[in-house]
Amino acid sequence: MxxxxxxxxxxxxxxxxxxxxxRMIRTLHHRGPDGYGFHVDGGAGLAxxxxxxxxxxxxxxxxxxxxxxxxxVFNGEIFNYRTLRTELERRGHRFATQSDTEVxxxxxxxxxxxxxxxxxxxxxxxxxxxxxxxxxxxxxxxGVRPLFLARVAGRLWFGSEIKALLAALPGHAQLDPAxxxxxxxxxxxxxxxxxxAGIESLPPGxxxxxxxxxxxxxxxxxxxxxPEPGAPRRTSVEQAAEELRELLSDAVRLRLxxxxxxxxxxxGGLDSSAxxxxxxxxxxxxxxxxxxxxxEAEFDESAEQAAMVRHLGTDHTVLRCSRRAIGExxxxxxxxxxxxxxxxxxxxxxxxxxxxxxxxxxVVLTGEGADEVFGGYDLFKEAKxxxxxxxxxxxRFRPALLGRLYGYLENSPVQHAALAQSFFxxxxxxxxxxxxxxxxxxxxxxxxxxxLAPELRAGLADWNALDWYEERLPPATRRWGPLARxxxxxxxxxxxxxxxxxxxxxPAMAHSVEGRFPFLDHRVIEFANALPExxxxxxxxxxxxxxxxxxxxxxxxxxxxxxQPYRAPDxxxxxxxxxxxxxxxxxxxxxxxxxxxxxxxxxxxxxxxxCRRGRAIGFADNQAFVxxxxxxxxxxxxxxxxxx
Amino acid sequence: xxxxxxxxRSSVRSYILENLLxxxxxxxxxxxxxxxxxxxxxxxxxxxxVLFLEExxxxxxxxxxMLPQNFDSVNAITAFVERARSPA
Numbered sequence: 168m169x170x171x172x173x174x175x176x177x178x179x180x181x182x183x184x185x186x187x188x189x190r191m192i193r194t195l196h197h198r199g200p201d202g203y204g205f206h207v208d209g210g211a212g213l214a215x216x217x218x219x220x221x222x223x224x225x226x227x228x229x230x231x232x233x234x235x236x237x238x239x240v241f242n243g244e245i246f247n248y249r250t251l252r253t254e255l256e257r258r259g260h261r262f263a264t265q266s267d268t269e270v271x272x273x274x275x276x277x278x279x280x281x282x283x284x285x286x287x288x289x290x291x292x293x294x295x296x297x298x299x300x301x302x303x304x305x306x307x308x309x310g311v312r313p314l315f316l317a318r319v320a321g322r323l324w325f326g327s328e329i330k331a332l333l334a335a336l337p338g339h340a341q342l343d344p345a346x347x348x349x350x351x352x353x354x355x356x357x358x359x360x361x362x363x364a365g366i367e368s369l370p371p372g373x374x375x376x377x378x379x380x381x382x383x384x385x386x387x388x389x390x391x392x393x394p395e396p397g398a399p400r401r402t403s404v405e406q407a408a409e410e411l412r413e414l415l416s417d418a419v420r421l422r423l424x425x426x427x428x429x430x431x432x433x434x435g436g437l438d439s440s441a442x443x444x445x446x447x448x449x450x451x452x453x454x455x456x457x458x459x460x461x462x463e464a465e466f467d468e469s470a471e472q473a474a475m476v477r478h479l480g481t482d483h484t485v486l487r488c489s490r491r492a493i494g495e496x497x498x499x500x501x502x503x504x505x506x507x508x509x510x511x512x513x514x515x516x517x518x519x520x521x522x523x524x525x526x527x528x529x530v531v532l533t534g535e536g537a538d539e540v541f542g543g544y545d546l547f548k549e550a551k552x553x554x555x556x557x558x559x560x561x562x563r564f565r566p567a568l569l570g571r572l573y574g575y576l577e578n579s580p581v582q583h584a585a586l587a588q589s590f591f592x593x594x595x596x597x598x599x600x601x602x603x604x605x606x607x608x609x610x611x612x613x614x615x616x617x618x619l620a621p622e623l624r625a626g627l628a629d630w631n632a633l634d635w636y637e638e639r640l641p642p643a644t645r646r647w648g649p650l651a652r653x654x655x656x657x658x659x660x661x662x663x664x665x666x667x668x669x670x671x672x673x674p675a676m677a678h679s680v681e682g683r684f685p686f687l688d689h690r691v692i693e694f695a696n697a698l699p700e701x702x703x704x705x706x707x708x709x710x711x712x713x714x715x716x717x718x719x720x721x722x723x724x725x726x727x728x729x730x731q732p733y734r735a736p737d738x739x740x741x742x743x744x745x746x747x748x749x750x751x752x753x754x755x756x757x758x759x760x761x762x763x764x765x766x767x768x769x770x771x772x773x774x775x776x777x778c779r780r781g782r783a784i785g786f787a788d789n790q791a792f793v794x795x796x797x798x799x800x801x802x803x804x805x806x807x808x809x810x811x
Numbered sequence: 812x813x814x815x816x817x818x819x820r821s822s823v824r825s826y827i828l829e830n831l832l833x834x835x836x837x838x839x840x841x842x843x844x845x846x847x848x849x850x851x852x853x854x855x856x857x858x859x860x861v862l863f864l865e866e867x868x869x870x871x872x873x874x875x876x877m878l879p880q881n882f883d884s885v886n887a888i889t890a891f892v893e894r895a896r897s898p899a
Binding site: 578579580581583585586587589590591593610611613614617618769770771773774777782783784785786787788 | 829830832833834835847848850853854855856857858859862874877878879882883
């Protein structure tokens with residue numbers, strides 16, 4: 168795990184180029200505190216900040232091939248590098264290091280641009296082909312590792328985080344209104360956008376080639392794909408469960424490769440428990456685990472965490488996270504994620520990463536991704552019930568199934584059946600659309616758009632969020648089954664655009680901790696995507712096949728536990744006894760809201776007052792408050808202070 | 812808090828404008844506009860509304876009264892409050 172930065176285009180004097188690279192890479196010190204490396208060649212510059220995890224002695228980057236005409240810097244891990252290396256050595260390639268990085272340059276020599284298809288890992292790669300004078304940028308399949316781009320002054324600039332680009336391009340920090348509206352609706356900007364104007368994110372599963380003449384070609388080498396309904400089933404459910412357990416075990420095994428000690432997050436849910444149990448089953452001894460506990464019962468999973476710790480005998484540390492700690496950490500968290508967010512849940516994870524690092528650990532395995540891959544979220548079941556209901560709209564029994572959802576919420580949207588049916592019964596006209604499942608969530612999130620400044624709201628008058636999103640979906644999504652469509656939209660809008668950056672890479676890397684996610688091994692995803700939908704959600708049981716695969720590995724109470732998504736207190740984190748934290752009072756105050764220009768000061772004032780009085784109960788207000796505050800923090804740090 | 816129907820309507824309107832629509836423009840809220848259809852309340856937002864009614868009009872809203880037809884517009888809420896306060 169590391170940070171990378173660089174450029175390709177109009178040449179500078181070598182010392183000027185080097186100084187530019189140094190400015191960029193220093194902003195990524197938190198991603199790689201173990202050393203910097205540089206390579207400058209004409210108009211191309213590569214910089215690397217290293218977090219030493221594999222090959223501590225000789226793994227420094229940039230790394231070149233035998234002839235020194237192919238160079239790479241990369242952030243992440245190639246988990247199958249040993250297998251790749253063996254094959255490459257058999258083909259005559261000579262390796263100078265023991266690192267996973269070096270397979271990249273030799274694979275490129277062997278396979279050209281298709282080298283990336285051979286990698287099993289989480290990565291953002293920059294590869295410089297000096298002989299052909301071309302730059303390749305590639306990103307892992309799911310978007311675990313970030314990579315941002317900007318095209319300015321005859322150059323393509325890239326960096327693991329936006330702050331690296333802004334270090335080279337001062338004055339380019341402007342928020343983009345359209346991306347802000349997307350973020351406040353879908354929870355993240357839609358690829359390839361970022362919330363900053365002129366700065367893009369390389370989409371997951373894509374490779375960008377930039378030639379010497381400046382021509383660019385962007386290719387998708389992998390995407391979530393599902394069979395069309397009626398495709399033949401390959402195996403029985405028993406065989407599939409067995410196969411899945413073996414595959415998951417191998418995904419964990421690959422992620423245990425490191426020359427530093429490994430830990431794990433243990434939330435008390437099925438997915439992280441399975442990850443740790445598989446680590447133990449693979450012979451890891453005295454596994455070090457970490458978890459978060461909250462004072463509020465609605466968010467706390469301490470009892471389940473303790474049960475797993477007892478079951479597995481791990482050496483466990485609990486971070487008890489107060490609302491105030493979340494509120495105080497939030498500005499640093501937003502600086503780290505560089506984008507507005509609608510939830511505070513990433514901030515406790517940043518605090519947990521600090522604890523992991525202080526305990527001497529650089530790498531943790533987590534259960535991230537299992538809900539997207541195996542159908543774990545209530546959103547999937549909610550859509551299933553709504554589709555079932557739509558087949559007999561007059562049925563009283565069918566919508567009653569909604570009452571089996573959201574049991575973990577203190578103010579559940581389904582606690583009053585008639586109201587729930589009225590709310591979830593809306594949007595049925597979208598039944599055949601790929602975004603059907605997401606209509607309730609996005610409708611609730613879009614409440615935040617009410618608070619935009621009047622001229623920005625006017626600019627959105629013709630924007631239909633459902634149509635706009637759907638126009639960007641691959642045509643194949645329309646041919647897939649309903650759960651497949653829901654999973655695809657969730658993988659893009661929630662996992663890639665929100666969870667992996669804001670609850671995965673960024674909060675962990677704030678303290679130089681690398682997260683590894685066995686459930687996002689592309690072999691696991693491809694296996695799961697090919698399964699019949701009723702093996703993922705059977706009746707109203709989510710992750711059915713995964714639960715079956717884990718039989719005997721976990722205590723039954725954990726294995727059969729209903730999904731409780733990880734959440735943290737939202738707007739209440741910013742008030743103590745009805746008084747706002749100082750920075751919250753300042754940023755949400757009329758003067759700063761008006762000066763920033765993004766929001767309507769009177770409307771924000773009313774929301775602020777409602778939250779201060781503890782009267783904001785629903786998701787919509789909580790999300791709007793966190794969205795506005797985080798936007799103001801992004802503006803404050805990256806725009807206002809940068810311009811001052 | 813005024814206790815007549817006009818007072819109830821006015822209080823309900825003010826509450827919804829201020830706390831659910833975050834607006835000061837009365838034109839944003841016709842009395843017959845569906846709060847659910849317009850996305851002004853969702854199924855948890857209605858709990859805030861119920862809290863307001865209970866605290867300001869001396870009501871106890873029963874679970875059996877948690878129905879969309881009681882809370883879906885200013886007109887509906889006003890009528891509900893009037894019914895709830897009427898002697899049985």
